[in-house]
Amino acid sequence: MSSKLRILVPVKRVIDSAIRPRVNKAQTGVETQGVKFSINPFCDIALEEAIRIREGSKSLVEKIHAVSAGSIKSQETLRTALAKGADESTLIDVGDKDLEPLSVAKLLAKVVEAQDSNLVILGKQAIDNDSNQTGQLLAGLLNWPQATNASKVEVEESSGSVTVTREVDGGSETVKAKLPLVITTDLRLNEPRYASLPNIMKAKKKPLKVVKPDDLGVDVSSRLEILKVTEPPVRQAGIIVGSTDELIERLKSAGAV
Amino acid sequence: MRTSLGRAISRARISSRVSASRLSINASRAVLASQPFTEIGNNAGSRTPAISYRAYSKQAKLTKDTYHTERGDYGQLTSEDIAYFKSILPENGVVQDKTDLEIYNQDWMRKYRGSSELVLKPKTTEQVSQILKYCNEKKLAVVPQGGNTGLVGGSVPVFDEVVISLANMNQIQSFDPVTGILVADAGVILENADNFLREQGFIFPLDLGAKGSCHIGGNVATNAGGLRLLRYGSLHGSVLGLQAVLADGTIYNGLSKLRKDNTGYDLKQLFIGSEGTLGIITAVSILCAPKPLAVNAAFLGLDSFEQVQKTFGRAKGELSEILSAFECMDANSQNIVAKYTDLARPLEGSHPFYVLIETSGSNKDHDDAKLEKFLEGLLEDEVIADGVVAQDETQLKNLWQWRELIPEKLGHGGVYKYDVSIPLADMFKLVDDVQARLEEAGVVGDSEEFPAIASVGYGHIGDGNLHLNVPLRRYDEKVEKLLEPFVYEWVSKVNGSISAEHGLGFAKKNYIQYSKDAGSIELIRDLKKLYDPKAILNPYKYV
Ligand SMILES: Cc1cc2nc3c(=O)[nH]c(=O)nc-3n(C[C@H](O)[C@H](O)[C@H](O)COP(=O)(O)OP(=O)(O)OC[C@H]3O[C@@H](n4cnc5c(N)ncnc54)[C@H](O)[C@@H]3O)c2cc1C
Numbered sequence: 001m002s003s004k005l006r007i008l009v010p011v012k013r014v015i016d017s018a019i020r021p022r023v024n025k026a027q028t029g030v031e032t033q034g035v036k037f038s039i040n041p042f043c044d045i046a047l048e049e050a051i052r053i054r055e056g057s058k059s060l061v062e063k064i065h066a067v068s069a070g071s072i073k074s075q076e077t078l079r080t081a082l083a084k085g086a087d088e089s090t091l092i093d094v095g096d097k098d099l100e101p102l103s104v105a106k107l108l109a110k111v112v113e114a115q116d117s118n119l120v121i122l123g124k125q126a127i128d129n130d131s132n133q134t135g136q137l138l139a140g141l142l143n144w145p146q147a148t149n150a151s152k153v154e155v156e157e158s159s160g161s162v163t164v165t166r167e168v169d170g171g172s173e174t175v176k177a178k179l180p181l182v183i184t185t186d187l188r189l190n191e192p193r194y195a196s197l198p199n200i201m202k203a204k205k206k207p208l209k210v211v212k213p214d215d216l217g218v219d220v221s222s223r224l225e226i227l228k229v230t231e232p233p234v235r236q237a238g239i240i241v242g243s244t245d246e247l248i249e250r251l252k253s254a255g256a257v
Numbered sequence: 258m259r260t261s262l263g264r265a266i267s268r269a270r271i272s273s274r275v276s277a278s279r280l281s282i283n284a285s286r287a288v289l290a291s292q293p294f295t296e297i298g299n300n301a302g303s304r305t306p307a308i309s310y311r312a313y314s315k316q317a318k319l320t321k322d323t324y325h326t327e328r329g330d331y332g333q334l335t336s337e338d339i340a341y342f343k344s345i346l347p348e349n350g351v352v353q354d355k356t357d358l359e360i361y362n363q364d365w366m367r368k369y370r371g372s373s374e375l376v377l378k379p380k381t382t383e384q385v386s387q388i389l390k391y392c393n394e395k396k397l398a399v400v401p402q403g404g405n406t407g408l409v410g411g412s413v414p415v416f417d418e419v420v421i422s423l424a425n426m427n428q429i430q431s432f433d434p435v436t437g438i439l440v441a442d443a444g445v446i447l448e449n450a451d452n453f454l455r456e457q458g459f460i461f462p463l464d465l466g467a468k469g470s471c472h473i474g475g476n477v478a479t480n481a482g483g484l485r486l487l488r489y490g491s492l493h494g495s496v497l498g499l500q501a502v503l504a505d506g507t508i509y510n511g512l513s514k515l516r517k518d519n520t521g522y523d524l525k526q527l528f529i530g531s532e533g534t535l536g537i538i539t540a541v542s543i544l545c546a547p548k549p550l551a552v553n554a555a556f557l558g559l560d561s562f563e564q565v566q567k568t569f570g571r572a573k574g575e576l577s578e579i580l581s582a583f584e585c586m587d588a589n590s591q592n593i594v595a596k597y598t599d600l601a602r603p604l605e606g607s608h609p610f611y612v613l614i615e616t617s618g619s620n621k622d623h624d625d626a627k628l629e630k631f632l633e634g635l636l637e638d639e640v641i642a643d644g645v646v647a648q649d650e651t652q653l654k655n656l657w658q659w660r661e662l663i664p665e666k667l668g669h670g671g672v673y674k675y676d677v678s679i680p681l682a683d684m685f686k687l688v689d690d691v692q693a694r695l696e697e698a699g700v701v702g703d704s705e706e707f708p709a710i711a712s713v714g715y716g717h718i719g720d721g722n723l724h725l726n727v728p729l730r731r732y733d734e735k736v737e738k739l740l741e742p743f744v745y746e747w748v749s750k751v752n753g754s755i756s757a758e759h760g761l762g763f764a765k766k767n768y769i770q771y772s773k774d775a776g777s778i779e780l781i782r783d784l785k786k787l788y789d790p791k792a793i794l795n796p797y798k799y800v
Binding site: 016017018019034036038039041044080083084191193194195196197198200201 | 550551555556601603604605621629632633636641643644645646647648649650651652654656
């Protein structure tokens with residue numbers, strides 16, 4: 001197998017991570033009107049990693065393809081990806097539908113096929129629904145090895161194998177696999193770059209293809225129904241006690257000791 | 258739902274146990290959300306340097322010694338005085354503990370230090386009135402103090418003046434979501450006022466690097482300009498009314514909520530920028546602006562100051578109504594920020610000048626298109642060398658850090674700060690001239706032996722306002738003598754102002770004549786005599 005990398009980076013458009021989401025009036029989801037959307041931070045890290053792999057060795061990477069499944073607005077996210085360094089992109093236009101991870105994984109598997117990708121780098125989760133499933137499902141559908149929660153990625157050019165350091169509870173784990181491979185990214189992996197003006201301009205001329213789930217032959221209907229979304233309970237403000245005696249007194253009266 | 262990123266971040270930083278860190282993030286958020294206005298002194302979630310985390314390891318020399326000042330003919334505090342104050346104030350309103358007094362005695366730059374033995378923290382306007390009436394009778398000198406972020410030594414005592422802190426007067430009184438008029442106590446921290454307003458779809462019409470600590474009363478008392486004056490105008494326009502207590506305890510009740518009122522002299526204007534010399538501001542009524550729905554920022558690298566000016570000219574024309582900030586920073590200022598933070602630099606190469614442009618509007622697509630067209634034009638015409646545009650809120654905040662962190666990062670070993678208005682074309686010539694002067698005298702350089710690090714320039718270019726800073730390794734009289742009155746003379750020659758927005762305070766008291774003629778100074782003194790005949794309010798300062 002040729003060890004040239006054809007990297008696929010899925011990116012998702014989500015409510016900006018710095019904005020506090022609010023549950024909508026109907027309690028069916030979060031309010032999206034008048035709210036700023038940006039690229040999911042974990043996807044941004046995945047993209048950054050793909051670009052860094054190419055910067056590490058130009059000859060190693062044949063192309064970086066960004067893909068997003070979402071509404072037509074996700075074009076913005078793809079333009080950002082192109083401005084940061086992806087070469088080409090695909091939008092899978094699903095309208096306003098909220099996709100479940102399995103549907104996304106099925107769509108991605110089709111794109112992997114179409115693009116002949118041999119490395120998929122994607123975020124470990126999207127911050128809107130925290131599913132943390134897509135990467136794993138995709139690896140399962142493709143029957144590829146997977147390295148999740150990556151904090152370090154090293155590609156060995158000669159052998160076509162990839163060494164990934166993973167974040168695990170209480171430490172790290174280092175795994176190695178041959179391509180093709182699915183990697184999901186953790187926060188510590190890298191710090192994404194800014195999109196430079198010249199690259200933003202160039203990105204306008206880079207390819208952005210739009211397809212529908214039907215074109216890929218994937219049924220994206222939901223299996224779950226969201227019944228209700230609620231805010232977490234408001235915690236009461238803390239109090240400052242004047243002395244340890246008072247602390248014990250308070251704890252006693254609250255029945256804590 | 259949204260805890261995920263925060264959780265993940267806290268996870269990266271603190272712990273790899275998802276469940277544990279989820280708890281911690283939820284907890285801190287809940288505390289933030291329900292924090293009452295009485296607790297806000299500890300500067301919730303501030304992105305700015307707060308007094309609390311500046312270590313007071315280095316103590317300034319006493320101002321009176323550094324500047325050979327004579328104590329005025331004021332009364333000395335007696336135990337009888339203290340007993341009186343204790344009788345009118347709540348228990349936590351009288352501070353006498355030596356360690357507790359330190360932060361009230363020393364200024365933010367650690368340049369000025371007084372030796373007050375008493376800080377009073379009234380909770381009501383009536384208490385302020387009682388305090389002043391008493392002090393006036395006993396001829397006890399006082400210093401009104403807000404967040405103590407002032408940069409001209411105005412907020413700290415020179416000798417043993419009684420500090421009157423507004424920190425406990427921190428309630429929002431009312432807000433009208435139709436007119437956008439906010440009425441609040443003087444001691445409300447700017448960032449808290451802004452956060453409160455944002456919840457209602459409005460913003461405070463002033464923003465500055467010290468927002469996490471400074472008070473809105475302090476802002477009004479100094480007529481602070483800040484980062485968005487370009488867009489929202491000066492406090493002389495947005496403040497609709499205020500309440501203040503005069504030296505003899507008289508309460509001036511001018512808390513008007515009217516936009517138009519031509520009945521008599523506009524007295525409130527006297528207090529705006531009076532730096533605690535005419536009265537103590539206790540409440541403010543201010544017109545706030547609707548919160549912009551779309552905000553974006555670009556950070557540019559430029560090869561010359563001519564290009565900065567060209568960029569500004571074009572920004573006014575092409576971005577027009579959505580332009581909300583235009584800040585310029587020189588290479589030295591950015592190198593120093595880079596040295597003291599681990600933020601990734603926005604641009605790859607280095608440039609002599611950097612510009613931060615912010616747009617605020619109501620329609621993201623419209624604004625983005627406008628900004629993009631504007632920037633592309635600049636790049637094509639080679640007016641700018643390089644640039645980046647924030648792609649998300651985090652990048653937007655990080656870009657701002659490169660401007661907002663400058664004052665704090667320059668202040669590491671002390672700093673001489675000049676805040677001048679000069680005609681745009683001459684602006685950075687002053688920075689160069691100062692650098693040359695310090696070099697010639699052999700006091701500036703890269704190694705430890707030189708007291709000064711560099712001559713640094715940055716500022717609100719959009720308002721013709723330059724901050725000339727000389728960051729130091731240590732304070733040295735020689736450097737000060739080289740800078741003053743040189744800088745003031747330089748500014749005077751081009752008909753500029755020696756204090757664009759920071760005020761006069763102690764630092765510039767002796768230099769007002771470089772910007773005001775004798776007649777104007779006389780009128781200022783007459784007013785002071787009329788309002789404060791015993792000169793108990795903030796003595797040794799202003800004029
Ligand atoms: C990091 C940083 C960035 C800054 N950026 C800017 C900027 O962009 N633009 C700008 O204009 N300034 C800036 N400043 C200066 C300063 O923050 C402002 O002048 C601020 O408005 C002062 O508010 P304060 O509450 O801290 O007042 P203080 O420092 O406590 O007091 C300042 C003066 O006002 C008087 N005073 C305070 N409160 C009252 C009151 N209630 N009644 C009467 N007199 C009172 C004091 O006696 C003193 O003379 C900056 C300062 C820092 C540290």
